[in-house]
Amino acid sequence: MNPRYLPLLATIAIFILAYALCYSQYPNMLSTRVVGNLLTDNAYLGIAAIGMTFVILTGGIDLSIGSVIAFTGVFIAVLLANTSMHPLSVFALALLISTCFGALMGGIIHTLEMPPFIVTLAGMFLARGMAFVLSTESIPITHDFYDTLQDVFFRVPGKGRLTLIGIIMIVTVIVGVVLAHRTRFGSYVYALGGGLPAAKLMGVPVARTTVCVYALSGFMAGLSGIVFSMYTSAGYSLAAVGVELDAIAAVVIGGTLLTGGSGFMIGTLIGVLIMGLIQTYIIFDGTLSSWWTKIVIGGLLFTFILLQRGLVWVTSRARI
């Protein structure tokens, strides 16, 4: 078997094992209602993590997504409160801004040859600062269209609800899978993560791919911001602090190599679901504090990084 699939298989195995453990303690965990909520509650994180997966596959990192989510939320709330624009056109505008913002960061990373870490750190400050400038208070969103959107859901057997934002996340994952594994852009992304000199020699348009990847991440962060505003019905500049770390953790737990070049979109989805599962378990239990989530996620991160190191070591020895 191709060792590339091993981290993905490990992720899936851990997810199934964790779910089985939860199920043995609380049989209700397997109800469609819990599964539906798992998708709804983690929709914004999942969407952002898909964008992050593309960035990490090229060997980069995007620290700005949490701030972009907050900015998009505040932007939408402010526009809806002060103008008579239709939410759909506000969404389009928000996505345009976040995509351009990502593209700009990609452009800076490429032309200035600077580490993505520090460029997107500046982006993180800038987006959060702009959100603060728009409003420091939490602005409620009360628009009829929002109520309509929030009422869109499919009833699945067992009283579960597949909400619109859950559906958006699933669609995003599918688009991500197709984009990564079935298009030319996807192979450019993997090539770039495999090594810059090699990618250049193969004729990968490095500049375009870099800009596109960060633009895509910006777009996903914007979409995630829209979903987040639907989820919370408000725009708040202090929202979504640290989501970038959760997204990175989800990507790593999903089996994507942080050095780039190897990983699967579907793994990221499972990574997000594992993190959601830990939180759901803690809510079900009721006696555990929420900070156990952080410790468990830290432990999982460590396990997966160790697993990846082991794999790299084994495959490099096999080649010799």
Added chain:
Amino acid sequence: MMNRLHPALRRILPQLITLVVVLGCNVLVFPDFFKIEMSNGRLYGSIIDILNRGAPVALLAIGMTLVIATKGIDLSVGAVMAICGAVAAAAVAGGSDVATAVVLALCAGIVCGLWNGFLVAVLNIQPIVATLILMVAGRGVAQLITEGVILTFTNEGLIFLGSGSLMALPMPFLIWLGFGVMTAIVVRKTALGLLIEAVGINLRASTLSGVRGNVLIVAVYAISGLCAATAGIIVAADIKGADANNAGLWLELDAILAVVIGGTSLLGGRFTLAGSLIGAMIIQSINTGILLSGFPPEFNLIIKAFIILVILIIQSPIVQSVLFAMRMPPDLSNDDAEPVEGGSARDRDASAQKEGMAP
């Protein structure tokens, strides 16, 4: 004129100019900025405030400089601050004296640093990822120690470290200054600094030439943990309590920013401690200036973003090569005392260090 300055001073000249400009802006918006008064045997004033409030970032920047010089990064310092603050608070709340509490907290910081160093040096994990683990899990551990509440304490000795004063100067300032001077002496008056830079430039080459690179890497992360522990104690002592959620939140980013403003390259291989400390003071001066000017503090982040952008542009290879081309003067041949700026800066630093190293 430039070449009459001491090389060390010339190297941090851009940072000093930035600091003066920022302070100048502060005077414009707040004429009494430089006013210092004495009351209750202690100095008060905006400048003193900057030196005092900048202590956590300055302390973190010392450790971060060394880590970045080895081509690493330490994202966990904020979480380590929370852990160590919690350890100190829990120790005094449990009835032990100040010295024991401080020693326990410092040990906790060193253990965190050793863990990071172990992941980076022994398991060969990328520094960003390796320290991310503790960044994510660390606050959970701190919550575990404080048992989910803000652990307050009334121990006079510990509070003194955060808000007391010695010789009319605030303790936090004296602590970071002492720490900075000590570290600078240790790394620059011995070969240690040179070896750290060597590891940052090429770990494999320096290992092959007999430098124990892995030991050095573990050591710099341990020092970073120690700095974070000290910063954590100061922050906890300042608010008379350990707040596991908010102590040191996002300070790792400020510390990295201070190091980058200070002129240390994120690509490793050269560092300046004085620059990083000035960088920390620049950040604090901007914070204080914005507060004094009556601007909403929200603008802080935007200004920081633009500062990073400007520094990135200046440090970028393209601009560097343009500057290098511009500074290739025709009088290169007759001015042999002045090496060409930019390209040979590293050689000059290296020779400066060698002078310092000589017994």
